[in-house]
Amino acid sequence: MKMTDYVPGTPCWVDLMTTDLDGAKAFYGGLFGWTAQVADDPAAGGYVLFELDGVQAAGGMKTMSADQPTAWSTYVAVTDADATMAKATAAGAQPIVAPMDVTDVGRMAMFADPTGAILGLWQPRSMKGAGVVNEPGALTWDELNTRDAAAAKTFYAAAFGWTAETSAMGEGMEYTELQVDGRTVAGLMEMDDEHFPKETPPHWAVYFGVADCDASVAKVGALGGTVVVPTTPIPPGWFAVCQDPQGGFFSLFEAKEPAGAAS
Known part of the structure; x- marks a missing residue:
């Protein structure tokens, strides 16, 4: 897009x-x-x-x-x-x-x-931001991983006017959609010690779109990167967490076919 x-x-x-x-x-x-x-x-x-x-x-x-x-x-x-x-x-x-x-x-x-x-x-001013999003090779999602979701929701409501829509995602975990005028613009997840190493600091995670998560995960390794979380299914599709050769964390996201698309 x-x-x-x-x-x-x-x-x-x-x-x-x-x-x-x-x-x-x-x-x-x-x-x-x-x-x-x-x-x-x-x-x-x-x-x-x-x-x-x-x-x-x-x-x-x-x-x-x-x-x-x-x-x-x-x-x-x-x-x-x-x-x-x-x-x-x-x-x-x-x-x-x-x-x-x-x-x-x-x-x-x-x-x-x-x-x-x-x-x-x-x-x-002259540069508005990314000229392409939500397709393979482009930014698709931004997500706050924090150890204090309640404090984060309060802060971002004050800073940006974001509202928070929270829902259960199984295994006792919740996921929050951060919204502007009812439109979801980012995500928020509270980190726990079971799914996140204790030394992981709060951070904003970036997700880039890919056409095939498994193929891209293999490419990460071939290019010298590291796969931290292998391809994992989630309701909208599949994701993986990776590190580039210099240690920078990023995630991959493959979206499921839109409703009504040919199988």
Whole structure:
């Protein structure tokens, strides 16, 4: 699906901070068919735009310090990064990157929510966000994994006006859909020690679409990555959790055929 704009409060972009940008280009290019274009403006600091069939799908940049781990970040579209950052801080967030202009393409900021998960804000100018979503090789889902779902729901309601629709998913676990005006924009799951290692910090997980989860999982291994959770069925389809060769976590998602599609 091609995108030209995002409703405020909707996740709109993901990017990768990596210890090995050339390695990331090779890995994700091999896995998703991405090509890497370095941003033209020297002020962008070598920021890379990963493109899927010529359309911006995600971003990437080399880590800025030796102790910074490889990680994917999610950004939520906002109309005013400064005002939203102030609202988030008042609700208990810890600022990480103060609102700042990113050349002439937009304005960004980052914070850690009260449960410890890091999230970015994106106030668009010429760059609205990912130009393609919800298809193989593109972002399909953003999900908050936290150890305090109640605190997270309260915080994001204050910061973005998100409402929470929670339902049982079996084995004593629940899944929450985070919504803007009744439209689901992201997910939330409370981590427990049975399904998540104790050392796993709260985080925003990113999911990329694939046409065949099993085939993509095999490709992850062939390209030097690691499969953390193998292909697993869920009501909308199948998912797997992986790590790239530099240690960055990401997930794959294969959707079931739409209702009424030919079998």
